[in-house]
Amino acid sequence: xxxxxxxxxxxxxxxxxxxxxxxxxxxxxxxxxxxxxxxxxxxxxxxxxxxxxxxxxxxxxxxxxxxxxxxxxxxxxxxxxxxxxxxxxxxxxxxxxxxxxxxxxxxxxxxxxxx
Amino acid sequence: xxxxxxxxxxxxxxxxxxxxxxxxxxxxxxxxxxxxxxxxxxxxxxxxxxxxxxxxxxxxxxxxxxxxxxxxxxxxxxxxxxxxxxxxxxxxxxxxxxxxxxxxxxxxxxxxxxxx
Numbered sequence: 001x002x003x004x005x006x007x008x009x010x011x012x013x014x015x016x017x018x019x020x021x022x023x024x025x026x027x028x029x030x031x032x033x034x035x036x037x038x039x040x041x042x043x044x045x046x047x048x049x050x051x052x053x054x055x056x057x058x059x060x061x062x063x064x065x066x067x068x069x070x071x072x073x074x075x076x077x078x079x080x081x082x083x084x085x086x087x088x089x090x091x092x093x094x095x096x097x098x099x100x101x102x103x104x105x106x107x108x109x110x111x112x113x114x115x
Numbered sequence: 116x117x118x119x120x121x122x123x124x125x126x127x128x129x130x131x132x133x134x135x136x137x138x139x140x141x142x143x144x145x146x147x148x149x150x151x152x153x154x155x156x157x158x159x160x161x162x163x164x165x166x167x168x169x170x171x172x173x174x175x176x177x178x179x180x181x182x183x184x185x186x187x188x189x190x191x192x193x194x195x196x197x198x199x200x201x202x203x204x205x206x207x208x209x210x211x212x213x214x215x216x217x218x219x220x221x222x223x224x225x226x227x228x229x230x231x
Binding site: 033040041042043044045058059088090092104106107108109 | 119157158159160161162206208218219220221222223224
């Protein structure tokens with residue numbers, strides 16, 4: 001029962017470097033999400049996808065790009081990392097929305113530090 | 116815009132006691148969903164309980180129950196017979212589904228510690 005798997009679990013970057021966070025789900029979910037979690041704050045939505053080939057902006061999309069080329073994968077990219085992007089990143093997935101049982105299944109998170 | 120407020124940053128309670136975590140929200144929508152998530156030190160977000168706004172009956176999941184007051188826009192979580200494994204951050208979340216604009220909004224969380 002893999003569920004939602006995030007890779008890597010931890011990474012340290014220098015300012016200006018680029019990287020991609022990978023999220024994979026094996027539940028055939030249509031919807032996938034990327035959140036960031038900062039100290040003293042709740043999760044904030046960065047980008048989300050409602051199906052293969054689609055992406056949409058969330059609450060805090062600036063500085064990030066995403067792609068959903070395959071239904072099971074949702075990639076989050078940082079083109080030029082900044083210290084303000086130091087955070088814990090969570091990926092989540094859910095079945096097709098519109099139903100009340102809409103729990104999102106979360107990955108274990110990726111701790112990203114930008115020096 | 117929707118907002119979710121958790122006014123208790125930290126709480127602690129003795130094992131086996133009952134504790135209530137508060138959550139209020141603000142929205143102009145009539146149909147929405149509310150959730151409580153638990154985040155233990157392992158960091159994984161775990162769904163604890165969920166409530167549909169149009170249902171008047173409060174949701175219950177074993178030791179976890181909610182007090183949903185729609186008019187007051189309040190959604191508190193009660194944990195009965197608390198256990199050491201309940202120690203975690205608890206997040207209240209609000210979900211609204213407008214086609215093409217789905218969003219799950221989280222509160223800032225309450226850190227709950229169960230004392231042996």
